[in-house]
């Protein structure tokens with residue numbers, strides 16, 4: 001089932017059972033789900049079948065970053081599992097991203113393909129430590145334009161960069177933003193955060209929300225609060 005909701009709930013769980021327990025409380029008409037490294041490493045592709053069987057569209061967030069041939073093969077494997085969206089690291093470079101895009105086209109696979117710019121857990125000083133002296137916003141812009149020119153459907157960025165990327169890459173270019181923090185939630189390890197309503201106003205096309213829902217005492221109430229914020233309530 002496809003949904004018009006921008007919400008993508010991150011199922012960051014250590015077991016298939018725990019992830020499915022949460023999925024069974026959610027509605028595929030109201031959100032998509034994200035499977036990341038921890039859950040996929042524990043459960044393997046079985047989790048994708050289980051979520052698809054429940055009617056959810058799935059973002060497989062494995063952030064591939066390797067030589068072009070390896071990434072193209074991994075992207076094909078992900079897309080053949082029927083996932084709605086998959087991603088790579090833009091810092092893997094143009095040839096890597098183009099190889100991934102070409103592989104999807106050659107195989108006639110319609111999975112959306114996006115690239116991570118700068119992780120939302122990072123701030124300027126983290127970039128300096130890995131040898132990037134450019135201001136963080138500039139680095140995000142550089143990687144987003146490279147991603148667009150390499151055939152990506154969009155990027156993972158923080159909501160802080162979304163409006164600038166709207167101008168640079170257009171509204172159709174997907175801006176998938178983690179680091180969504182309702183006023184009642186802790187930032188935790190995230191550094192570039194925004195509320196859901198602010199993010200959509202800034203130009204985010206999709207909002208990734210994990211712990212503010214999955215670790216809430218009342219996950220469904222937390223989700224409803226975010227939905228109400230989005231509908232202006």
Ligand SMILES: O=c1ccn([C@@H]2O[C@H](COP(=O)(O)O)[C@@H](O)[C@H]2O)c(=O)[nH]1
Pocket residue numbers: 010012036116118119120121156157178179180190208209210211212
């Ligand atoms: O830059 C990025 C890229 C991916 N993520 C992922 O999003 C969720 C966020 O979860 P929260 O609990 O809402 O912080 C998580 O699965 C990350 O792996 C990201 O946060 N930032």
